[in-house]
Amino acid sequence: xxxxxxxxxxxxxxxxxxxxxxxxxxxxxxxxxxxxxxxxxxxxxxxxxxxxxxxxxxxxxxxxxxxxxxxxxxxxxxxxxxxxxxxxxxxxxxxxxxxxxxxxxxxxxxxxxxxxxxxxxxxxxxxxxxxxxxxxxxxxxxxxxxxxxxxxx
Amino acid sequence: xxxxxxxxxxxxxxxxxxxxxxxxxxxxxxxxxxxxxxxxxxxxxxxxxxxxxxxxxxxxxxxxxxxxxxxxxxxxxxxxxxxxxxxxxxxxxxxxxxxxxxxxxxxxxxxxxxxxxxxxxxxxxxxxxxxxxxxxxxxxxxxxxxxxxxxxxxxxxxxxxxxxxxxxxxxx
Numbered sequence: 001x002x003x004x005x006x007x008x009x010x011x012x013x014x015x016x017x018x019x020x021x022x023x024x025x026x027x028x029x030x031x032x033x034x035x036x037x038x039x040x041x042x043x044x045x046x047x048x049x050x051x052x053x054x055x056x057x058x059x060x061x062x063x064x065x066x067x068x069x070x071x072x073x074x075x076x077x078x079x080x081x082x083x084x085x086x087x088x089x090x091x092x093x094x095x096x097x098x099x100x101x102x103x104x105x106x107x108x109x110x111x112x113x114x115x116x117x118x119x120x121x122x123x124x125x126x127x128x129x130x131x132x133x134x135x136x137x138x139x140x141x142x143x144x145x146x147x148x149x150x151x152x153x
Numbered sequence: 154x155x156x157x158x159x160x161x162x163x164x165x166x167x168x169x170x171x172x173x174x175x176x177x178x179x180x181x182x183x184x185x186x187x188x189x190x191x192x193x194x195x196x197x198x199x200x201x202x203x204x205x206x207x208x209x210x211x212x213x214x215x216x217x218x219x220x221x222x223x224x225x226x227x228x229x230x231x232x233x234x235x236x237x238x239x240x241x242x243x244x245x246x247x248x249x250x251x252x253x254x255x256x257x258x259x260x261x262x263x264x265x266x267x268x269x270x271x272x273x274x275x276x277x278x279x280x281x282x283x284x285x286x287x288x289x290x291x292x293x294x295x296x297x298x299x300x301x302x303x304x305x306x307x308x309x310x311x312x313x314x315x316x317x318x319x320x321x322x323x324x325x
Contacts, residue, residue, distance in 0.1 A: 025317065027191075027194060027310070027313065027314075030194055034197045035197075037201055038204050041205065042204070042226065044208075045212065046156070046226050048212075050157060050225045051155070056212075056213070057214075058213045063214050147190045149189075150188045150319060150320070150323065151314065151317040151319060
């Protein structure tokens with residue numbers, strides 16, 4: 001049930017993102033996917049193995065649901081919001097909305113027993129996601145500046 | 154501690170440091186071949202493939218192998234991931250330079266897969282990697298698959314770059 005839900009959601013989000021007209025260059029999308037996936041997976045490892053603030057399911061089926069979310073769902077959603085925040089007005093509103101959605105997913109993963117938070121609070125989620133999004137947006141801006149000199153955006 | 158320090162500074166840390174130094178010297182010395190935006194993606198490709206495979210196979214529920222001293226995320230692990238960056242770049246560079254087709258391309262991919270297995274064997278001896286249920290010969294098909302995927306990635310980058318480049322002289 002959990003695996004079907006997260007797989008379906010990942011496919012739907014990825015399809016919707018792929019089929020619409022994107023304003024980001026393909027290289028930006030690849031760059032964003034790489035950095036989001038790298039940092040997201042690193043944070044999960046740090047929180048679970050080093051700080052013991054997170055327990056990731058050891059059930060193989062549920063774990064694959066989490067893999068699809070880490071590799072497809074979360075990176076696609078964040079890329080989508082970064083696209084909005086790059087090209088639309090009210091950038092801050094999109095960023096705040098993105099952080100709220102990510103926090104909702106954190107607690108959705110917990111509700112479906114994919115992960116279990118230990119000594120965690122919504123404030124810790126808020127701070128973690130804020131720093132995460134800030135790093136991603138800064139790196140994206142740097143990459144976009146390099147890209148602008150070489151290709152038509 | 155957010156990132157753990159190694160238990161003891163020994164063979165694995167020295168090896169990672171020396172490999173990093175050598176590989177980055179090689180890529181700095183190589184004549185420029187790709188635009189900066191493409192070079193960055195080629196470097197990061199190795200990083201993300203290694204991180205993703207480790208995150209699926211190296212931690213529970215599979216937990217097939219570990220890297221470096223601890224069953225935690227260490228500073229040495231971060232440097233180990235960085236080490237994959239020059240490797241992927243050199244692979245793309247040699248593929249672009251040699252422009253091989255047919256049987257020669259297959260030999261090229263097989264040679265890289267053999268080299269990767271050999272490098273993994275050295276990493277085992279230097280205690281950079283510790284196997285659980287994993288076996289060295291499992292790695293060969295994984296490397297082949299990753300290398301084939303790398304070629305697709307290369308052609309995707311080239312196709313998009315040539316379609317949208319500003320300077321006609323860049324990356325012929």
